[in-house]
Amino acid sequence: MVDSLERPAPGPVRTSPFAVLRNAWRGLTSMRTALVLLFLLAVAALPGALLPQRSLNLNLVDQYFTDHPDLAPLMDRIGLFDVFAAPWFAAIYLMLMVSLIGCVLPRSVEHLRALRTPPVATPRNLGRLPHHATGPVDGTPDEVADRVRALLRGWRSAERTEERAGAGVREFSAEKGYLREAGNVLFHLAMVGLLVGFAAGKLYGYEGSVIIPVGNQFCNSGILGYDSFRAGLRVDGTELEPFCLRIDQFEASYRADGQAADYRAEIGYQTTSDLDEGSTAEWRPATLAVNAPLRVDGLRVYLMDHGYAPRFTVTFPDGQQRTGEIQWRVVDPSTLLSEGATKFERPGITDEEQRRTSQLAITGLFAPTSSGGDVVTSVFPALRDPEVAVDVLRGDLGLDDGRGQSIFQVDQRQIESGALQRVARANLVPGQEITLDDGTVIRFDGVNQWVGVQVSHDPGQDWVLVFAIAVLIGITLSLTIRRRRFWVRLQAADTEGRTVVELGGLARTDRAGYGEEFDRLRAELLGPEKKDG
């Protein structure tokens, strides 16, 4: 289109690559494109709220696959279950950012230039402006000019004297509200900064969660220490900030109806420098609570959840004892009814075959406050009346087949194949025991508590906060400040010692009222009684 005038010849119109680029750039940075991209961004984000997302809840995504076996794989292929990591989502916001930069940079340059040029000269006919007034006032033009100068303090103003009809005419032009555009530019640049900070967090941050029984300690030494770990794109897990913590005590309090009132964990920790100095005997005390994480060395440690770990002691026929205490997972958050599997290997057995027939697993349910009766269920989340309902399984747990195994369950296939068999079933309160057919005694010793801890590292988040505050300041300035112009023309009146004053005002932005301020300025100069001047 650009060159069409010079190329009247028929045939395909050839445009230079430069023109194509320039047009594409102009198109991308236009306000209309920004609008379209904003709409696209809004529409593209919606499936992230309406469809289950892997980043939030893997189980719900699996459920969706089960419910919609035909549709789900197709949806998955276009990333509908990972919307915020999808390339098309990134494409939209990156284009929006480019459009924003392309629009805002020239505007900032223009604004800087406007800051250095004096306000525009007084229009010839002030009566044509939306706000205007005129009238004679007492005082020579010089005296009135002083009053105008005082009035225009705080405005960017310029003063000119013009010879017209043989007399000196003084003109003042003033402009105010430059902060509006400054706020606008600040808002947009801060949005870019915010996105960069956000991206930095996604690249260099990580988040790991781990269950730690009370009395145990945990060190941030590698991914393997965690139960689950979400690494940033540039994090390989080899250089985590060294840090250790120990759970000393955990307390939860509940209201009478079982709703949680408060949780807190008393912990000790050792910082990177503590570990470097080798002072590993000392633990710094701290409290983890809801809404109150521990912040140290760029890491944040959160108390996420909690539960119980029943402790069992197995006394084998030969008199050897083994004690097992491992976390069971919560199945009902309101009563903390939990399930799990505590697994044992018989000590001192070297024969592979024999070893595989003598492994033990204690599986079942744990109730912190048992309902009593044959079917154990929990009626309250606190540890008032603990009881377990367990099956004891003996045989081959399948630990050697190379596949990972849940710590909360036994491998169901081992039961189906008959390799693992139930040898006892019982309800036990602390101190009670059962004896198996081969003389092995299993005792339910008591219960420990565990806490789920999340360790997070996000090097970008402080920057995100800084830019978010800049965004707020920018948007507030750019929406509330009005850019307006004000002109004054002074001319000596026919009577000696009087001056004819002409005023004009123009709001450069929206119609959100400049009238009141103009009226005030007019009243200052012309006096209130000359309202219709």
Next chain:
Amino acid sequence: MLAQYSDWFYIAAVAVYVLAMVLHAYAQAAVRTRRPVLVGAGGTPADIPAAEEQPARAVGARAANMGVSVAVLGALLHLASIVARGLATERWPLGNMYEFISMITFAAVVTWLVMLRRVPAARSAAPWVLLPIVVLMTLGGTALYTAAGPVMPALRSYWLPVHVTAIAISSGLLIVSGVASILFLLRSGSGVPAAIAERMPTADVLDRVAYRVMIVAFPLYTFAVVAGAVWAEAAWGRFWGWDPKETVAFVAWVIYAAYLHARATAGWRTGRAAWINIAGLTTMIFNLFFINLVVAGLHSYAGVG
């Protein structure tokens, strides 16, 4: 005891708002629309109807003034209900959906009353602005009602008054702005009977109300989202995690940003901008009801079970 008073104040506020609506509606019915004078070009058209319209207009003006005063009374009762709720539960009264809706509608009423002082010409929009407020309050007081009680530990933070109050107030403002945009489209379109449309404020006034409320609402809403992110960083271990509520709040923010851009784009300034504002309001309402009640997420504090 106090909780009971809070409920009574709430019901009284709804009743009083309905009364204000009726008064405003009556005021408008009393004002006859200007009859188009097509023939008799000789005389000034105002001559003939002026005499008989005079008393009706006076009655109408009085009813409209009463409507405003009654709405102020309603707002005072509404405020009393919120304060009594806070005293009864000994916490900031924004712990469930009923209390949230109460705060949103209170903010909307106060916004409307403040707007009336700034743009008196908008007064004839009153019944239409009060209508969604009364509907929301009725829903809040019935289907979504939650008895006064304490909240879960996660909600016990000083960020609750900051974040949730800012969201509630900005939502109230956005409702008023959105309703003004709806009325703007009705007023400037042809789908509405002239008898109703002509009794509304002019399209220009409605457009101005929508924009002037928005320039307060948008920065406040932005602040509310930022405050929410700061709280989420302390409570949930990350400042932003695309929780459904966060996502839809982001969508609404983007739509309102588009509205402000449209205000600065030739050809989009009025009509299309109004549609965008309505899309924003729809998103906010969707976020309030659908996301709270249907979609499971971290923000599931509705207290409706």
